[in-house]
Amino acid sequence: MEYIKAFFDFVGQWYWLPLIFLYVGVISTILIENGNPNKTISWILIIVFIPVLGMILYYLFGQKYNRVKRIKKVNEGQAKRLESEWESLEPYMVKGIDLIRGRIGNLSRVFTFLKNERLSSPTLGNKVQLLLNGEQKFPVFLQALQDAKHSIHIEYYIFEIDSIGMEVLALLEQKASDGVHVRLIVDSFGSPDLVKYMRKKKDSKIDFKAFMPVTFTSLANSNYRNHRKIAVIDGNVGFVGGINISDRYINEAERGNPVFWRDTSVRIEGAAVNMLQISFWNSWNLADGNPFLLNEGYLQNMQKEVPLGESAVSFVFSDPSSEGPYNMEAMLIGIGEADRKIQLVTPYYIPSEELATALKVAAAAGLEVELMLPKESDSYIVQHASLSFIKPLLQRGVKVYFYTKGFIHAKTLNIDGKLSYVGTVNLDTRSFYINYEISALISDKTVCQALEDSFERDKADCELMTLEEWKNRKTWKRAVDSVCRLMAPLL
Template sequence: MDLGINWIEIWVLVKEWYWIPLTLIYISVIFTILIENKNPTKTIAWILVIILIPLLGILLYYFFGQDFKKDLYFKKIDKKTSAEFIRNWKKINHLIEKDFEKIETLIGSQVKVFKYLNHTLSSPPFIHNHVRLLRNGEEKFPEFLAAIQQAKHHIHLEYYIFEPDHIGLKIIDTLIKKSNEGVEVRITTDDFGSPKLNKRYRELFKNSKVQYQTFLPVRFNSLANSNFRNHRKILIVDGEIAFVGGINISDKYINNNQNALYWRDTSLMIKGDAVNLLQLRFWMDWKMADGDDFNVFGYDYVKIHDEVKKGAVVGFAFTSPGASVPSAMESMILAITLAKRKIRITTPYFIPSDEFKSALLIAANSGVEVELLMPKVGDSLIVQEASLSFTKRLMEDGVKVYLYEKGFVHAKTITIDDDLAFIGTVNLDNRSFFINFELTAVVHDKILISNMIKDFDEDRFNSMLMTIEKWKNVSMFRRAFASICRLLAPIL
């Protein structure tokens, strides 16, 4: 009996009937998207991708579009790691209520933003802090390195991008030196954002006393979760001083005439009680990265800063894939709706949710001056064109849109009147609002906000005003391309 395989006949069969299993796969995937009950615009975006990019669209959806793994995995982790955090929070809730009265005398109705963050268990307000605005890498890294060099007990570092370039190697050498002096050093970096921290540097950490963990390693068996990245940038030293903001560890953030592109970014240095909250968040992320546990609630890590009698009010909005509330987006929306005079927004990517866009339109149409500053040339063509398409309706309703021309603006900041500021890692897009691990500091400090306004004015001077008339003069081809990019916005 001839059991040989006739490959020609099989090929003819496949060539003639391949569309049947392929159609069934397409129907199955589209049906899965529909029953997941996504946001309607996001549902349409994914269906378009699957239809317009055959086969590749299905693979993209499998790796980057599914929510079920997020629900099963991240919510379980969030619940586990936050239980002790919430128990300790409740112990101090009676003190928090008294602080609200003090905050309200300073900023009036904007106190509701801090009440919102407290009620959603994102962050209580801290009223005993010193804050300092750090413009670009050339201001941040000297302070950053000085803090590490002065560490006596511990250094906790959590970063999306950590490049082993000139500044990166200098930081690595300092961290190893401090660990050899007996300082506890814990580092976690995002595996997708910091791929260049390869085996060589990890061996350096291993041979010293530095504890290093990769956050959400990208492996073949975990590719479906690779869409969820830790975009936070945090440094905590001795529970006394912390750094947050948009500046990663990389030479490109330092404008020293050695980089072809001027990089405009913002960071925040904090001293005071608010550092404790960052400490607890680092501990939660460290446990998620499978780092060895440590007693974060001991005095060496969480401290009372009696020396800061009064100063900046600081809270935080955190986002994560497992969070039940998008606190960063909603706290920003709340602040925007409470604005009385002027809103200034700087962002590298502007792909807002419908709720965020509506808040800006309502503010503009109620007489509040709204200014939005973003790059003239972005680092992603599709994202840049989608961002521009979202500004059309805003410009029609009186929002002033500025396109930064001096270089690439990467800062993620908002100021509301002279009362409230947001500084952090949160881009104004779906990824930052719902998918990534992010944070933004929410701050009331007159000097800080005054400095932020000065920076905004300078950045505006280095920008062109985009008007609705200019947009209408853009070529029809480009406007059509921007509209297509906008359809993909919910999944960018």
């Protein structure tokens, strides 16, 4: 008993010593990672001021685990498998970029960037349809599924077990029974109900995979979310955008949704769909799905004699193992080459220093820069963190609109009516550095004009914030903004 008492006396007196070593070790690890400086400082502040909880949070969500190393290894392996095909496309890509440059000038440098980084090939002659909200998307989406003859590939962050979700599932089961190969990936963090449902449904003919399953022993997986919303039908038709499979996106009286959801997606036909197919193939292999070959039936000829439409299309892909924040970099190139007008829509504005600077400089240089955000967000902390970044924009001439009709969830960027980005990318640290994200890069006058028209219509349901109004906000609200901003790099 004396030994036990002596042990506890020693621990009670010297407990702080191992804690100091632990603190030094964790903080040294954070610094050695040489990550984003803002993120590094935020983690150190959390660990210092919320000691035990801070270290637990860092252990669960702050480290780049072996899982990320595996992602990078798989991505590199699959890139090598496609290397010869990519090299064979070089003349086609160079010719395509020359043609795009003739249409939109230096904005074509975004396509060059994607080619040089081997993210996506530029493609011409595509047909793109802009789809606003679930009311427009889901009828077109369901028809595409119904028309499938060979394969259906779906990869979504949120897939709800509600009326539209069950309608899609029933159709997928029907097509699978008819001999169409249906492969479905959902993010396990974003779609927990569907994951449980599919695991119990033993007779399902759908080839299903949960992306990065989240369990007690793999809680860190919840930090790496597959935020993409992709569908590829027969290798010919693709869907990309912000609209998940959920009733909340359908603004119909009979649905009874309490909040109007404003979102944007696109339907794509043409050679660009090959890039979506390859992206799905990468995700499927990473999720340990049954292998399939990218052969006839999954990919189409890149150089069709008769073009389907006028759209030049490429894609920006990024994930936790990316060499750089490619989606942010692609936006920076486009913003830097803008000549007249920049219109951004995002539900969450927690920008990198680079993006915030690019917008301020563009406005100060005489460009019309407009940013649209929801007046009421679905996250209190994110809402106030976003608000803390508004004042510097207003001071430099950026017009900031707050959408009041409901919740605006669209993620779009439209530059000079010549180049549009439509995808899953929020203007925040998580989308740029942590999540699996995708953005369609579209050069088509008709599509860009339609996107600009929708922006102008949405402005009728917005409040334009002035610098004077911003300065008159209550002090306590600005204080809350500042506190939430400290967590911004971690959100």
